Amino acid sequence: MAKQPDKTDSTREKIILQAGPIFASKGFRAATVREICDKAQVNLASINYYFGDKQQLYFEAVVRAREMRVEQVPQPEWDASMGPHRKLKGFVGLILDRLVAMQNEPWQVRLLMREILQPTEACSHLVKEYFRPFFDSLLEIVDDIVEAPLPQHVRTKVGLSIVGQCLYYRFAAGLTSLIISDEDFQEHFDRDSLAEHITSFSLAAIRNYVREPGPQTEQK
Amino acid sequence: MAKQPDKTDSTREKIILQAGPIFASKGFRAATVREICDKAQVNLASINYYFGDKQQLYFEAVVRAREMRVEQVPQPEWDASMGPHRKLKGFVGLILDRLVAMQNEPWQVRLLMREILQPTEACSHLVKEYFRPFFDSLLEIVDDIVEAPLPQHVRTKVGLSIVGQCLYYRFAAGLTSLIISDEDFQEHFDRDSLAEHITSFSLAAIRNYVREPGPQTEQK
DNA sequence: TAGGTTGTCAAACAGTTGTTTGATACGGTT
DNA sequence: AACCGTATCAAACAACTGTTTGACAACCTA
Structure with a gap:
């Protein structure tokens, strides 16, 4: 399991930030872990390493989207x-x-x-x-x-x-x-x-x- | 190519009517031609035979959905x-x-x-x-x-x-x-x-x- | 009956999918 | 140095994807 969940520029963070736009424009199913990892420039296995599976990454991306949006438009x-x-x-x-x-x-x-x-x-x-x-x-x-x-x-x-x-x-x-x-x-x-x-x-x-x-x- | 495009209970018709609900609830991507053909009780190759490809079937299902809805609620x-x-x-x-x-x-x-x-x-x-x-x-x-x-x-x-x-x-x-x-x-x-x-x-x-x-x- | 069109079928194809694996390297602690 | 948890990597896995193929049967026409 991962240890530090909140470092800023970590691999975990890069994945969420690149997965968000892809999930947003293609939906959960059509978004592929390979495209996400390519865009984030991380290894294919990283998603499962940090999030367990694709579904959990999606969940965290949604939560993060809300947090960012509230910050962006106070x-x-x-x-x-x-x-x-x-x-x-x-x-x-x-x-x-x-x-x-x-x-x-x-x-x-x-x-x-x-x-x-x-x-x-x-x-x-x-x-x-x-x-x-x-x-x-x-x-x-x-x-x-x-x-x-x-x-x-x-x-x-x-x-x-x-x-x-x-x-x-x-x-x-x-x-x-x-x-x-x-x-x-x-x-x-x-x-x-x-x-x-x-x-x-x-x-x-x-x-x-x-x-x-x-x-x-x-x-x- | 198919000849009679408007017979009522034809294979073609069965496919559209079964594909509609599946496309509706899962979306184009997540809906699989295998599930559609299973539900319609037709052979796997039927979709490509009658519609060319999955995309065209989707298009016809959407058009049909509108027609049916106008009929259902005049x-x-x-x-x-x-x-x-x-x-x-x-x-x-x-x-x-x-x-x-x-x-x-x-x-x-x-x-x-x-x-x-x-x-x-x-x-x-x-x-x-x-x-x-x-x-x-x-x-x-x-x-x-x-x-x-x-x-x-x-x-x-x-x-x-x-x-x-x-x-x-x-x-x-x-x-x-x-x-x-x-x-x-x-x-x-x-x-x-x-x-x-x-x-x-x-x-x-x-x-x-x-x-x-x-x-x-x-x-x- | 012969020939051709139309429809159906099981099987296979080639590509993509999410996930797992085992090896390897890094960095700190004892 | 030895050790261990953490992280990254290429490769493979098994399942699923849309589509194609070739064979076969039913039907109609000539």
């Missing part, structure tokens, strides 16, 4: 005096930067999305460690917007509506680029424009939605 | 006299039924989502043949809701906000089930509750959003 500070629009926009922007990352598509993001789409054991780790508290802090912002507290399930649905609008641009990026012209995309669908739209759209929805829920319970 | 009729809420709810429900299909997750849906996430040549076929007109008919409903016509890019963004809210429950189904308790999910996140929420949320957003776009251009 959460902006919330000022209690900020208006709801700016606060919500700050969070929407954070989702777009951290989890959507439209322009550069870092491997960490693509790997995390892979985990969301087809959860392995790594996903429950991500939820407990990251997604849950992340989502809760969004719901606190929603709480600030509405005057009367929302029923729990409505609160959750509203939060997921906001998250859904953002994550669409990650999940369906390939489809969107086939639907929208390139010029339109460059001009109107950059990070800031989307943050502004999703924020305004959601804010308007929350305020109006709570006020007049529409024919909710009735209507067959 | 578009409800639009009554011009219907109010905007009912009209929009009808369309949101159609997305949820056809493309999200939360309860049973048919293989056709999972295969189409796979194409959206990682587009192959099959995806541009899907867009031209299906997604584009589908999305356009949503935008027409949006047009009916607003009085003054929207700028093109805003129109598109609004449409994608609606679609995004729906598709979230397909893409992140695994994550959602880890965030929400099972009882909550059964009780409040069924197809009808979600359709109602997304419709009301979006309707409120559109009406309020257009009226007061918020601090759009200003604000640094």
Whole structure:
């Protein structure tokens, strides 16, 4: 077994950092240990030596991807005096930067999305460690917007509506680029424009939605 | 080469129908021609005989998945006299039924989502043949809701906000089930509750959003 | 009946896969 | 020096991959 698990430039570290992009772009199955070892310039047997097997390397790559992503895009500070629009926009922007990352598509993001789409054991780790508290802090912002507290399930649905609008641009990026012209995309669908739209759209929805829920319970 | 491409219970047909679910749940790479032929109870060489290679079989399975899904969940009729809420709810429900299909997750849906996430040549076929007109008919409903016509890019963004809210429950189904308790999910996140929420949320957003776009251009 | 097309089959092919092995070298401790 | 845990390496292993082959049977046409 390996002894020092956290030296910085060790063979173990090189493997994780090279395996991440490959897993991200090809998926677990299509990524081969030979390609990973080639890119990392380590011997073929190193993966099994340090991680036991390919699956465990994948797990560690996912965990590392999350850690790196949080470091790369730190959460902006919330000022209690900020208006709801700016606060919500700050969070929407954070989702777009951290989890959507439209322009550069870092491997960490693509790997995390892979985990969301087809959860392995790594996903429950991500939820407990990251997604849950992340989502809760969004719901606190929603709480600030509405005057009367929302029923729990409505609160959750509203939060997921906001998250859904953002994550669409990650999940369906390939489809969107086939639907929208390139010029339109460059001009109107950059990070800031989307943050502004999703924020305004959601804010308007929350305020109006709570006020007049529409024919909710009735209507067959 | 094969002669009759459209006999109903032919070997060719059996292969497509058995390959679909396997591609859907495992992806192109992890699905093996041996498993497909076993399930279809045909000889191993049949795939290459009828489709040339595995890739072409995948393409045809995707196309077939779309056709079957449109048949399985037909578009409800639009009554011009219907109010905007009912009209929009009808369309949101159609997305949820056809493309999200939360309860049973048919293989056709999972295969189409796979194409959206990682587009192959099959995806541009899907867009031209299906997604584009589908999305356009949503935008027409949006047009009916607003009085003054929207700028093109805003129109598109609004449409994608609606679609995004729906598709979230397909893409992140695994994550959602880890965030929400099972009882909550059964009780409040069924197809009808979600359709109602997304419709009301979006309707409120559109009406309020257009009226007061918020601090759009200003604000640094 | 003869000949050709179409479909099915078992077997093999050539390449890739994750993993294991045994040898070898390095670096520190006794 | 002798020793031992750590690390790296080339090579091989066994299983699996998509695809090809050639034989054989069923069917239709002439």
